[in-house]
Amino acid sequence: MSQNVEFSPGHDKGGTPLVRAEGLRVTYGLTRALDGVDLTVERGDSIAIIGSSGSGKSTLLHCLSGLVAPSEGRVLCSGRDVNVMSDSERSSLRRQRFGFVFQFGQLVPELTAMENVSLNMRLNGVGRRPAEESARSWLRDLGVEELARRRPGEMSGGQQQRVAVARALAPGPDIIFADEPTGALDTANGELVLDLLIQQVSIRRCALVVVTHDDKVAAYAEREVVLRDGRVVPSATGAPR
Numbered sequence: 001m002s003q004n005v006e007f008s009p010g011h012d013k014g015g016t017p018l019v020r021a022e023g024l025r026v027t028y029g030l031t032r033a034l035d036g037v038d039l040t041v042e043r044g045d046s047i048a049i050i051g052s053s054g055s056g057k058s059t060l061l062h063c064l065s066g067l068v069a070p071s072e073g074r075v076l077c078s079g080r081d082v083n084v085m086s087d088s089e090r091s092s093l094r095r096q097r098f099g100f101v102f103q104f105g106q107l108v109p110e111l112t113a114m115e116n117v118s119l120n121m122r123l124n125g126v127g128r129r130p131a132e133e134s135a136r137s138w139l140r141d142l143g144v145e146e147l148a149r150r151r152p153g154e155m156s157g158g159q160q161q162r163v164a165v166a167r168a169l170a171p172g173p174d175i176i177f178a179d180e181p182t183g184a185l186d187t188a189n190g191e192l193v194l195d196l197l198i199q200q201v202s203i204r205r206c207a208l209v210v211v212t213h214d215d216k217v218a219a220y221a222e223r224e225v226v227l228r229d230g231r232v233v234p235s236a237t238g239a240p241r
């Protein structure tokens with residue numbers, strides 16, 4: 001198990017951005033997935049990353065969250081370069097300060113919904129009972145409380161996605177990274193998820209970085225970052241922000 005390094009949110013009080021990416025380049029063979037991207041994420045930000053398929057959106061999200069190391073450039077979290085941290089420091093950082101919502105394969109298949117949602121809180125040192133109470137309340141908010149004892153293989157794709165949202169939000173992350181978080185959901189549940197994500201930004205002053213193809217999803221965010229061929233280009237709704 002990784003060592004439990006504390007990452008204090010207090011580091012950000014002096015106005016240091018939550019995450020700052022500088023000159024990110026990611027190359028896969030001849031493909032430039034990212035070609036010089038700068039982006040700053042501050043408390044209270046909600047940012048939609050949009051662009052056509054293959055433009056580099058997921059790669060950018062993975063770099064910002066320390067899941068992929070850039071070929072060039074750096075990602076600073078509370079002023080520290082996430083790619084010079086040890087693996088255990090980086091996983092502690094992700095567990096304590098980041099929440100992830102991806103479309104597929106992020107729930108642990110052997111664990112029930114309740115265990116999946118409680119897991120990171122337990123690893124962060126929260127006791128079993130408060131972790132389960134919080135997990136139950138998030139499952140309720142997402143309309144999947146009755147699935148608490150089921151494993152992912154016993155749920156639909158949309159139900160798994162809502163459990164994954166509960167899992168991301170329950171520990172109270174500083175930044176929520178979401179890649180097509182409503183891709184498996186009907187309109188009503190998609191709106192429920194987006195409302196909850198945006199509510200968290202305003203209530204807790206965390207930040208949301210959401211990758212989407214869907215203009216309705218992008219409209220929930222305050223800022224839009226448009227990628228084309230791995231570069232940020234001006235947004236159709238105004239100047240790049």
Ligand SMILES: Nc1ncnc2c1ncn2[C@@H]1O[C@H](COP(=O)(O)OP(=O)(O)OP(=O)(O)O)[C@@H](O)[C@H]1O
Pocket residue numbers: 028031032033051052053054055056057058059060
């Ligand atoms: N692990 C990898 N190995 C090789 N090439 C990759 C890898 N990951 C991404 N790419 C390539 O990098 C480019 C950007 O991919 P990325 O997944 O970031 O696109 P995207 O904007 O998220 O697309 P989509 O909307 O289809 O999800 C694509 O050309 C893709 O084929």
Ligand SMILES: [Mg+2]
Pocket residue numbers: 057058059
């Ligand atoms: Mg993608």
